[in-house]
Amino acid sequence: MYEVMQNPPLLSYYLAGVGKLWGWAEVTLHLSLLIPAIFLILGIYALASQFCKQPFWAALAAITAPVFLITSTTLMCETFMLCFWVWAVVFWRRGLQEKKPFLLGGAALLMTLSALSKYYGISLIPLLFLYTLLYCRGLRRPLLFLLIPVAILVGYHWFTYALYGRGLLLDAASYATEVNTPALIKLFIGLAFLGGCLLNSIFYVPLLWKRNYILAGLFSGIIIFMILCALKEFGMVPLVNNGGYKWEIIGQTTLFILAGLNIIALTLADIYEMRDADSVLLGLWVIGTCAFAFLINWSVNGRSILPLTPAVMILLWRRLEWLGRGQWFQVGWKPLAIYVPAACLALMLSWADYQLAISAKSAAAEITARFQGGPGKVWIDGHWGFQYYMMAHGFSPLDARNSRLYDGDLVAMARLNPNDDPANYPKFTLVEQLEFPSCSWLAVLNSGCGAGFYADVYGSLPFVFTRVPREKYYIFRFSPFSSR
Helix, strand or coil: CCCCCCCCCHHHHHHHHHHHHHCCCHHHHHHHHHHHHHHHHHHHHHHHHHHCCCHHHHHHHHHCCHHHHHHHCCCCCHHHHHHHHHHHHHHHHHHHHHCCHHHHHHHHHHHHHHHCCCHHHHHHHHHHHHHHHHHCCCCCHHHHHHHHHHHHHHHHHHHHHHHHCCCHHHHHHHHHCCCCCCHHHHHHHHHHHHHHHCHHHHHHHHHHCCHHHHHHHHHHHHHHHHHHHHHCEECCEECEECCEECHHHHHHHHHHHHHHHHHHHHHHHHHHHHCCHHHHHHHHHHHHHHHHHHHHCCCCCHHHHHHHHHHHHHHHHHHHHHCCCHHHHHCCCHHHHHHHHHHHHHHHHHHHHHHHHHHHHHHHHHHHHHHCCCCCCEEEECCHHHHHHHHHCCCEECCCCCCCCCCCCEEEEECCCCCCCHHHCCCEEEEEEEEECCCCCEECEECCCCEECCCCCCCCECCEECCCCCEEEEEEEECCCCCC
């Protein structure tokens, strides 16, 4: 695992403990990760209360962000990491304000836990370092507490080097920067992901900006729309089909990029207008995450956008209160005009993600019923939910280096497969193609539609409202004597 796993082990140990004590059932695993999601929500509220007069609405804005709800209902490490991250910022700011070393020490330990949940958590150390330099004008002894996570992470690197002959910290850094897409293209894909993952932010636009700025934004949208029509493709997403423009895709792409530009403008406006240490903290939080997600990481994906969600929603509410618009939300029906459609959007996207997972479960059940007990052994090529469900039925993953296949063995794989396709090898022959429905009108991961929430190598938009084809699963037969 140390050769292929590009995340630190804390979440794996957490899930291993849960599995050991209560079993490896889906319900158990998902409930176990609702705990950090709940604590993350409480942390966003606690952090927003340090910046805003109405922290409840800022926390609710974060919850109804599409990226928050989708990511928090998976078994991935981003929500786990962000929970520690947010509480570390809460403790650090209070420690600086109240000059209490135990709060600073607690924050340092939370930073360490964040970094050991996902390596991106390391970026919290320089972020709080810069914030402390701006906040403290006298003695800066609090900076010494930042040596705690640094020392632990250095120890972790050298421990893994002694254990495996390679330091996992630098290994992950080199993997993350394996990027082949030109920077300018990734920048615009990143803006589309940013705007789509936080699409609920557009509901606040009439309250955030004056009419002239909104008109300028609409004009920019027209220019973006025309550019997309001229390009005829957006990264992995074709914008022309059989000689005709795919207007629904062009329109959604334009909307997502505009929403992303709105978030960048919101961040820069706060830095310019507030000009304090807090605006720098929130601004660098957003801009730094964007730089990593857009330009450094191996793929643009929704999970890399998640860490900036708390900062964006706090910035949103800081501006609303600075403009005196916070009172608008005290009228009973008015908040519903924003939060109800935002919640509906997030729930629809989570439902589409759920339906995609159900297709993998259905495929595993069908493959088991039809091919288990046959003349050849059935192997799995692929990961994610498909591997989980297939292994639950007793099948084994295919190891390209160590598995020994015999004539007549079968390999089952999903079309959405992060590994190699057996069809590319001459000794595998396609036996059967199975199709299972997912959400038919909304895709979060479908290369045919251009949706790539989990990795832009599948699509250059985080999600797409369009007609979605059925999910495909393949059965290949191995024959050592085949020339095809």
